[in-house]
Amino acid sequence: MKWARLFGIGFLIVVTFACVFANFVAPSYAHQFRDEPEAAPSRQHLLGTDDLGRDRFARVLYGTRVSLLLAPAAALLSSLLAVLIGGTAGFLGGRVERAVMAATDLFLSLPWLFLLITVRALLPLNVSPITSVAITFALLGCLGWAAAARVICADARSLAHSDFILLARASGSSGLRLLWRQVVPNLQPIVFAQFWISIPVFILTEANLGVLGLGVAEPLPSWGSLLRELQSYSAITGQPWQFVPLILFVVVVSCFHLVLLEQESPA
Amino acid sequence: MSRNFVLRIFAVFVLGSALASPFATAQSNQQLRFCLHSDPKTFNPLLAEEDSSETIRYLTGGVLMRLNRLTQDLEPELATAWRVSDGGKTITFKLRGGLSFSDGTPFTADDVAYTIQQMMDPNLHSPTGDAFRSGDGKVQTRVFDAERLSVTFPAPIAGLDKLFDQVAIMSAKSPKKEGAVLGPYAVVDYKAGNYVLLEKNPNYWRHDSAGKQLPYIQTVRLDIQSNRDNEMLKLVHGEIDFINSLDAEYFDKLSQQNPSLVHDSGVSLDSEQMWFNQVPTSPLPDYKKAWFRSTAFRRAISEAINREDLARVAFRGHARPAVGPLSPANKFWFNTKLQPHPFDQKSSLSRLTQDGFHMQDGVLKDRDGHAVEFSLITNAGNKYRERMAAMIQQDLSGIGVKLNVVTLDFPSLIERITRSFDYEACLLGLINNDLDPNSSQMNVWLSSGENHQWNPNQKTPATPWEAEIDKLMHEQANSLDPRKRKAAFDRVQEIAWEQEPFIYLVNRNALAAVSPNARNVHPVVLRPQVYWNIDEISLGNEVAKNR
Numbered sequence: 001m002k003w004a005r006l007f008g009i010g011f012l013i014v015v016t017f018a019c020v021f022a023n024f025v026a027p028s029y030a031h032q033f034r035d036e037p038e039a040a041p042s043r044q045h046l047l048g049t050d051d052l053g054r055d056r057f058a059r060v061l062y063g064t065r066v067s068l069l070l071a072p073a074a075a076l077l078s079s080l081l082a083v084l085i086g087g088t089a090g091f092l093g094g095r096v097e098r099a100v101m102a103a104t105d106l107f108l109s110l111p112w113l114f115l116l117i118t119v120r121a122l123l124p125l126n127v128s129p130i131t132s133v134a135i136t137f138a139l140l141g142c143l144g145w146a147a148a149a150r151v152i153c154a155d156a157r158s159l160a161h162s163d164f165i166l167l168a169r170a171s172g173s174s175g176l177r178l179l180w181r182q183v184v185p186n187l188q189p190i191v192f193a194q195f196w197i198s199i200p201v202f203i204l205t206e207a208n209l210g211v212l213g214l215g216v217a218e219p220l221p222s223w224g225s226l227l228r229e230l231q232s233y234s235a236i237t238g239q240p241w242q243f244v245p246l247i248l249f250v251v252v253v254s255c256f257h258l259v260l261l262e263q264e265s266p267a
Numbered sequence: 268m269s270r271n272f273v274l275r276i277f278a279v280f281v282l283g284s285a286l287a288s289p290f291a292t293a294q295s296n297q298q299l300r301f302c303l304h305s306d307p308k309t310f311n312p313l314l315a316e317e318d319s320s321e322t323i324r325y326l327t328g329g330v331l332m333r334l335n336r337l338t339q340d341l342e343p344e345l346a347t348a349w350r351v352s353d354g355g356k357t358i359t360f361k362l363r364g365g366l367s368f369s370d371g372t373p374f375t376a377d378d379v380a381y382t383i384q385q386m387m388d389p390n391l392h393s394p395t396g397d398a399f400r401s402g403d404g405k406v407q408t409r410v411f412d413a414e415r416l417s418v419t420f421p422a423p424i425a426g427l428d429k430l431f432d433q434v435a436i437m438s439a440k441s442p443k444k445e446g447a448v449l450g451p452y453a454v455v456d457y458k459a460g461n462y463v464l465l466e467k468n469p470n471y472w473r474h475d476s477a478g479k480q481l482p483y484i485q486t487v488r489l490d491i492q493s494n495r496d497n498e499m500l501k502l503v504h505g506e507i508d509f510i511n512s513l514d515a516e517y518f519d520k521l522s523q524q525n526p527s528l529v530h531d532s533g534v535s536l537d538s539e540q541m542w543f544n545q546v547p548t549s550p551l552p553d554y555k556k557a558w559f560r561s562t563a564f565r566r567a568i569s570e571a572i573n574r575e576d577l578a579r580v581a582f583r584g585h586a587r588p589a590v591g592p593l594s595p596a597n598k599f600w601f602n603t604k605l606q607p608h609p610f611d612q613k614s615s616l617s618r619l620t621q622d623g624f625h626m627q628d629g630v631l632k633d634r635d636g637h638a639v640e641f642s643l644i645t646n647a648g649n650k651y652r653e654r655m656a657a658m659i660q661q662d663l664s665g666i667g668v669k670l671n672v673v674t675l676d677f678p679s680l681i682e683r684i685t686r687s688f689d690y691e692a693c694l695l696g697l698i699n700n701d702l703d704p705n706s707s708q709m710n711v712w713l714s715s716g717e718n719h720q721w722n723p724n725q726k727t728p729a730t731p732w733e734a735e736i737d738k739l740m741h742e743q744a745n746s747l748d749p750r751k752r753k754a755a756f757d758r759v760q761e762i763a764w765e766q767e768p769f770i771y772l773v774n775r776n777a778l779a780a781v782s783p784n785a786r787n788v789h790p791v792v793l794r795p796q797v798y799w800n801i802d803e804i805s806l807g808n809e810v811a812k813n814r
Contacts, residue, residue: 030661031661032580032657032658032661034576034579034580034658037580051580051650051654052580052581052654052657052658053580117676117679118679121675121676121679125642125644125671125673125689125690125691126640126641126642126671126691127642127671128669128671129671132671132673217671217672217673217674218653218656218657218660218672219657219660219661219672
C-alpha cells in the first residue's frame, strides 16, 4: 500500500502548489464576465464560467486554496484543544475526568450544524470575506474538539496508570512536568491521527455550511460554495465540467484518508 | 390453432391495456394534475394564508365577485350587482338566485352574512378578515331577503369591493361545514404528504355559451411535491399538466427541451429591493447613520447599480429593472411617468462629491475620512438574491465602495431587521398579491407601519417626505374616487422614486409551464397565473369531444 500513500502525498502536493500559485495560472476569481454567464470551457475559461460569468477554473483553484489551507489550521486548533481538555482530564482522572467527560458528552450531543448557524449569525456582519472565512474555520476548530478529546482522554488515562509514569512519579516527577515531559509526547501518535481525521471532516462541514449558504462570504470561493452549484439537477445536466470541484473534493479527501491509513498501519 | 389465436388476441389485449392504462385512466377520468409544494394547512377558506391552502380556496370557493386576472377588472360571480355607499363603509349585494352548495344546501343571503360574521370574529384570527378590519366596532350585516343583504363596517375601507375576491362563501346550514362549497370543485380525498383530490361540484352555477355546465374537467389531483426538480420531471413525463410558477433556470431548461411548454407572461407584481437601516436607535456608528439618512448617498448607490445586468444575468433575462413600489403589471395604479434609475457611475460619483465624499486611492471616503464600507444582509439559500448581492458588490466597487455580503438564516435576518436593528443594509423581496395600494402598501409606506422597513413604527414621521407620504396614503385610503386615489398614490410613487428609502432593483417575470394537453390556458401575471380560469380549462380530448 506504499504506492497509495505516495500517490496521496504526491497529489496533495500538486494540488497545494497549484492553489498557492493560482494568481499566476488563472484570472481573478471574482471578476464577473457578465456577457458570458454559464459559458462552456474555452481557451479563455478552461472550466467555463459560473452563473455570474466568473472563471470557474480560477474559482476552483482559489476555493481549494481556502479549504486546503484553513481546514488543517482548524484541525490543528481543535487537536490542541482536545489535547488540553482530554489529556488533562485523562491524566488527572477521578472526579475531574468524570466532570470533563460529562461536559464533553453534552457538547457532543449538541446539534452541530444548528450550533454553527446560530454562532455564525451572532457574529459581526461587517467583516471582509477573508475574515469571514477565517471566522468560519476558527468556529469549526473551536467546536470540533469534543470527539478527539474523548479519544485522547482514554489514551491519557491508560498512560497515567502505566509503569513508566509510575516510575517517573517514584523518581520525584509530578504535576505539569510529568504531563508535559512524559504524557504529552506519548500522546503524539493519537493526536496526529485525530488531526488528520479532522481535516476532511472540517472540509465537509464547511461544504455543508456552504451548501446552506452560510459558509464563506462572496466573492471568495470555497469548496462549499462551488458544490452548491450542483444542488439542482436541472442546473448541471449538459454541463459535466461543473463536476470538477466535486471530483477534486472527493480525490483530495480520499488522499487525506490514504495518508492517514498509512500513518495508522505501522502503529 | 384457433385456441392459440384466441390466446394471442387475449395476450395482445392484456398487454395493450396494461401499457395504455396510466395515460388512458387519466384521460378517461378527465383528470387535471398539478403540484402543491406543501400540504395545505387548512381547508377552512377563512384561515387560508399559505400557497397550498389558498390554491384549495381558489379551486373550491365561490366568491361574490372575482377579479379577472387577465383584464384586472372585478366581475360578478355569486353577486350579480353590488353598491358601495355610506362613504365606503357599507356594501349592498344582490345575489344570484336558485343556487346550491355542492351538497345541495340552498345558497341564500344568510350564508353571506354568516361568512362575514365568521370572518370578522376576533377569536377566529382570519387572515382574510384582516384586510376588512377598518376600525373599532362591530360589523353589521343586514339581510333584506334571500337575495339581498348589506354589510356595514365600522370605518370606510378603500377598494372594499375588490377585497371580496378573497372571501369564499361558506354555508350557514350545511352539516358538512367548509366541505360544502360554491366553487367549481369540492375536496373529496386528502392523503397527507401525498395528494389532494378535488371533484367537480355537481351544483356549480356557471355554464358555457353552449349551455354546458362548467367546469369541463371532472377531477383535479394536486400532488404534494416539494422538490422542484421532481415537479419539472413530472411535467416532462406528462404526469402533471402545468407548473404554476417557474424559476428562471427551470424555464430555460424546459424551453430548450420543448419551447411550446413554457410561458413568460411578462413582469409580475413581485419586486426585489434593498434598503439602508435608518433606525435612529440602531447600534450603528453615527457617521454610518448619517450616510444612510442622506438622500444623495442613497441615490448615488442606486445609480451605481446596473439593474439591466441584474435582470439579464441574475434572472436570465426573465425580469425587468424596477421603478418603484409598484410594477408595470399593476395596470391601474402604476405611475407610468416614472422610469427605472439609469446605471450611471459618473453621475453617482458626482452626487457623492456634492455630498462631501471623495475618492482616495480608489476608495470612497466621507468628509471625515471614513472609508465607505457596509454590509448587505440577505437570506441564505435564495440564489437570485445571492447573485444580485454579488453583482451589486462588483458594481459598487466601481465607485470605491466596499460591500460585504452576508447571508443569514431567515429567523436571524428577521430578528435583525425587526427587533435588534443590528444591520446596515438588507436585500429582500416583496411578494405582492393585491393590486390596490390600500391593502398591499399601507403598512409599508405609513411611517407608523411595521413594514416601513428602513425605520419602522415611528411615532411621528422622521422626515418631511415621510410626513407627506403619510398624508397622501391617508388621503387615498379615505377617498372613494378612484382618480383622486390614483393621483395621491402617483405622488407617493414619485416621492419613493426621489428619496429611495427602498432601492428597487428588479421586478421578476411570471413564468409558467403548461402541457399542450391543457386547453384554454392563458397564463397571466397575477396569482394564480395558470389556473385562474380553472372552470374554463379543458384537456385535449375534451376539446376534441366538443368539436
